[in-house]
Amino acid sequence: MNNNNEVRTRFAPSPTGYLHIGGVRTALFNYVYAKHFGGKFFLRIEDTDLDRSRKEFEFDILDSLKWLSITPDEDAVYQSNRLEIYKSYADRLLKEGKAYLCFCSKELIEEDRNRFASEGKKPMYSGRCRNLRPEEKDCSMPHVIRFKAERGEGLRTGFKDLARNRFINFNNNEIDDFVIVRGDGIPTYNFAVVIDDALMEITHIIRGDDHVSNTPKQIMLYNAMGFNVPEFAHVSMILGSDGKRLSKRHGAASVSQYKKDGFLPEALNNYLIRLGWSHGNDEIFYMNDMIKYFDLKNISKSAAVFNTEKLLWLNSRHIRSKDPFVLIDLANDIRDISQKPLVNDIRTVALVESLKSRIKTLVELRQKLDFFINESIEYKSEILNEFTFDENSLIFLKAFKGFLNGLNSKIFECDVDLSKKNEALEMLKNSVESIKGEFNDFLSKNSWTMKEKATIIRLALTGEKISPPLYEVIFAVGKERCIRRIDKFCDYIDIKR
C-alpha cells in the first residue's frame, strides 16, 4: 500500500492485437476494484515488443476502453518512453551483482535446452555466464542481461493470491536466471512490469491466470530492487465453446467487433463481470453496482466458457432499459456507411419503442425497421406464396383503404418537440390509441376480427409475416404511404390470382 493508503490498479495490455474479451474482463476487474475503494485505475501500454506492437492496436484498445467506460484516471503510460528508466535499474542490478551479462548465443542456449529435455530435466539456462571473471566479459560482444535468481536448498518464493485466498509458492530451483534486458537493450516483460508497477505505486495486480508462474520471478525482482511487493490476484482464463483458451492469438472476438454487431457496452460489461465473479444470485449489474459490490473474494477459481447466448440475453435486457431516442442514436452510431441513418422522429420512436422487447442487438433493430426505412417495399413471392388470397381479400383491403382515408390526419401529426421526451411519448401513445379505437370500430361494424385480418394487413403494409404491432406500424408508416402500399399489394395479389 502506498503512502495515502490508496488502492491503485492498472491494466497493462500490449498493443499486439485488438482489445478482446479476456483483456476487457481484466481491465474491468481492475477498474471496479480500484473504484470500489475510491482508488485509482491506470492504463499502461506495454509496447516493448517492437516487432509485434502496432499503433492500430493501440488506438483500438484506447477506443474500446473508452466505449466501455473503463476510463483511466491519468493518461496512458507507454513503456517505449521509459527505456532509460529500465536501463538505470539494470545497471544498478549489475553493479550490485544481482544480475549478470550473458554472452551465450541463441543457438547455444537452444542446444542446452534440447540436451536438458532429452535428459528429462527442466530446460533452463545453464548458468554458464553466471560467474564469469571480469576478463571474460567483453561488452562489445552481443549480450543480454540475466537476473541472478537466488539459489539455495529448499529456498522458495511465493505470494498470497487474493483470488484464491491462499499461498502459492515455487521452489527457487524452478526459476531460471531469466533475461531482463534483451540483446537490443530493450527490457523484457518481467523486468519492465515490475519497475513500472513499483514506480506507479500499483497496490493490487489483478491479471490473468497465465501470469501465475511469472509472479515469483517478479517478486524476486521487487526484492532485488528494494521495492514493496504489491498484492496479487490471478483471474482464471476465459475459454471458447470448444473448451480451449480464448485469447487474441486464438481468435477471440474483439470489443470493436461486438460493438459493430450491435452489443451495448453495458451488456458486455455486465456479462464479463459475471463471468468469473458473482454477487449472490444477481445477474443484472450496471457500472455503479459493480463498483459497489465487487470483491476479490467472490472471484471464481475455475475457468469459464464464453457463452454468446447469455450475452445476447443481457444485451436484450439492457436494450429494453434504454429509451427509444437513445436507441436510435446508438443504432446510427454503428450503422454501415452504405445505410441510411434512422431519423430521430416520433414515427421511428413509435416503432423502436415497440421493438425494444423484440430484439437482442442493435443490428437486429435496424433489420426490423427495414420496411419503414425504405420508402416502398417489395413483396416477395417466397413469403406471399404461403398464403392464399381471394375475392374477399380484395374486398377487405378496399374497405381498409377507405378506413385509412377516413382517419383524421391529426392522428398522424408528427410535429412534436423531441427534447420533451415524455410529452412526445404521450402524444405518440394517444395517436396509437386513436388508431386502435377507430380500427376496432371499423372491424366490429363489419363483423370482422383482428385475429382474422391482422395477417393480410401486416403483409400489405410491411411485406413481412412478422412485424411490430400493427397500430404502431400504421402510425409510423403514415396514412398516405399505407394507402400506396395497399394499392401495390392489391395489384400484386390480383395478378397472382
Place this chain on the structure above:
RNA sequence: GGCCCCAUAGUCUAGCGGUUAGGACGUUGCCCUCUCACGGCAGUAGCAUGGGUUCGAAUCCCGUUGGGGCUGCCA
C-alpha cells in the same frame, strides 16, 4: 516431461460440515396474444472419481482422472 492452478446441470454460478443442492442463460410445455417478442406459470438437467476425517460431507484431507497455464531475448 517438470512446475503451478482448477473441478456443482449443455453454459455462467450460489453454497463455505446438517439445504427437498438455490438462481440465471439455454431448452420443453402451457397461459397471454394481431404476427413475433415481452411477461407469467410449470418442467428439464448437476456436486468427475476412489479413499479417508466426522454422528453427518458438494463443503475438510489424500490419491486418481480430466481440463487449463507456464516452461521465450512474447506479454
